[in-house]
Amino acid sequence: MHGSAVVVAAIRLDALIDLTRRSQLFEVAIADANGVLLASPRVSDVVQKRKVHAERGMAAMRDLSSTTSSVTLEYEEQGTAMIGGLARVNFAGTVVTAEIPKDRAYLTARRLLGRLLAVALALLVGSALISLGWARRMTRPIERLAEATKNIGQGKFETRVAIASNDEIGALAGSFNEMATELKARDEALNDAQAALVQSEKMAAFGQLGAGIAHEVKNPLAGILGCAQLSLRKAAPGSPLYENLKLIEKETKRCKMIVENLLKFARQEKAAFDNIRVNAAIDDAIAIVGHQLSLQRVTLEKHLAPDLPIVVGNANQLQQVVINLLMNAQQAIGGPGTVRVTSRLAADKRVEIRVQDSGPGIPPEIRKKIFEPFFTTKPNGTGTGLGLSVSFGIIKDHGGEISLESEPGKGATFIVAVPAKPMRPAPQAELVGAGTA
Numbered sequence: 001m002h003g004s005a006v007v008v009a010a011i012r013l014d015a016l017i018d019l020t021r022r023s024q025l026f027e028v029a030i031a032d033a034n035g036v037l038l039a040s041p042r043v044s045d046v047v048q049k050r051k052v053h054a055e056r057g058m059a060a061m062r063d064l065s066s067t068t069s070s071v072t073l074e075y076e077e078q079g080t081a082m083i084g085g086l087a088r089v090n091f092a093g094t095v096v097t098a099e100i101p102k103d104r105a106y107l108t109a110r111r112l113l114g115r116l117l118a119v120a121l122a123l124l125v126g127s128a129l130i131s132l133g134w135a136r137r138m139t140r141p142i143e144r145l146a147e148a149t150k151n152i153g154q155g156k157f158e159t160r161v162a163i164a165s166n167d168e169i170g171a172l173a174g175s176f177n178e179m180a181t182e183l184k185a186r187d188e189a190l191n192d193a194q195a196a197l198v199q200s201e202k203m204a205a206f207g208q209l210g211a212g213i214a215h216e217v218k219n220p221l222a223g224i225l226g227c228a229q230l231s232l233r234k235a236a237p238g239s240p241l242y243e244n245l246k247l248i249e250k251e252t253k254r255c256k257m258i259v260e261n262l263l264k265f266a267r268q269e270k271a272a273f274d275n276i277r278v279n280a281a282i283d284d285a286i287a288i289v290g291h292q293l294s295l296q297r298v299t300l301e302k303h304l305a306p307d308l309p310i311v312v313g314n315a316n317q318l319q320q321v322v323i324n325l326l327m328n329a330q331q332a333i334g335g336p337g338t339v340r341v342t343s344r345l346a347a348d349k350r351v352e353i354r355v356q357d358s359g360p361g362i363p364p365e366i367r368k369k370i371f372e373p374f375f376t377t378k379p380n381g382t383g384t385g386l387g388l389s390v391s392f393g394i395i396k397d398h399g400g401e402i403s404l405e406s407e408p409g410k411g412a413t414f415i416v417a418v419p420a421k422p423m424r425p426a427p428q429a430e431l432v433g434a435g436t437a
Contacts, residue, residue: 027041029052029097037049037050083099155187160180231245232245275310278418279305282319285323286341297335297336308351318418320390321391326339326341329356329357332360332362351420356412356413357411360408363408398418398419400416400418
């Protein structure tokens with residue numbers, strides 16, 4: 001006895017109707033092989049077992065081979081032009097139809113085209129904005145470079161460009177900054193060379209003027225020296241007159257030496273150098289101007305380091321430098337105060353002389369001109385502006401340096417540094433100073 005099996009399937013009509021209502025553009029329906037509606041958005045059509053509108057399509061599908069699964073056609077329904085499509089489901093000959101009024105189809109296509117145009121326009125605007133942003137990002141560094149180049153052309157060599165990227169623009173900005181740094185260094189070197197040229201021209205003019213003055217002063221000095229020496233022969237040794245005449249003779253000789261050095265300077269001649277003791281030159285300078293400082297109620301403090309090495313130079317010239325610095329210090333104080341003179345051996349094997357005063361100090365704008373010939377801050381008729389410039393030239397001839405340290409309200413310190421390198425080992429008797437240590 002053979003058994004039999006039965007497969008039962010239930011189709012829910014409400015589910016089919018709900019399925020046909022999902023499309024918002026097309027009217028979807030399900031029909032059997034004869035075109036009778038099984039599901040439609042309008043339930044009354046299913047109850048009354050109406051047929052699909054696209055009857056020609058149903059006939060076409062029946063006439064076509066079984067391999068054709070769909071067909072599309074145009075037709076009229078109650079005077080309305082329609083576009084419909086049918087597709088075979090392969091289930092008991094069931095056919096799914098979808099139809100839409102022809103004018104609505106065109107309207108939908110128009111709407112779709114409008115949306116596509118809107119999307120295309122939005123994409124175009126977005127692309128333009130993005131391109132503008134990228135272009136701005138690329139051109140802004142170039143604009144900054146152009147502006148910086150203009151500043152460099154105006155002499156603003158401190159201009160720099162920020163490097164914001166590692167690409168070619170960033171490399172160009174780095175090269176520009178290096179160029180600006182090099183131009184600034186060369187401009188400073190050019191300014192220094194120009195200042196040195198101006199200084200040289202001033203010194204040349206001073207030399208020519210000094211030569212004429214020295215020539216006129218030399219003859220009266222020779223007469224004063226001769227009279228002092230003749231008077232010494234008649235004065236009793238040890239008497240006050242004798243001592244005063246000896247001082248006149250000594251200072252006249254020193255003046256004569258200064259005048260001769262001034263003539264040598266004007267003629268570009270070098271003074272005779274020998275081994276000297278710096279402390280001896282300082283002591284002799286203090287002996288000459290110490291009394292004048294005390295009259296002005298200026299206290300002179302002396303702190304000289306012992307056993308300083310020998311210096312190669314001219315004792316009279318070095319003494320002249322110290323006298324100039326002491327007198328300038330006293331005049332800068334302008335009343336009661338203190339001047340401190342010190343000597344020491346610096347770390348660079350140079351002998352240093354420091355003259356420090358308790359005056360008001362020197363403003364920064366004046367420090368740059370302090371060693372220029374004829375520059376002075378003293379009232380008219382009280383200074384020539386030659387003391388420091390002459391001292392500057394003397395120390396340069398000694399292979400040394402003279403510099404200034406000052407702060408407003410804290411006084412000024414002039415530092416003279418000369419190298420300690422004796423020409424030859426010399427006995428004590430050969431050491432020359434303006435006096436004895």
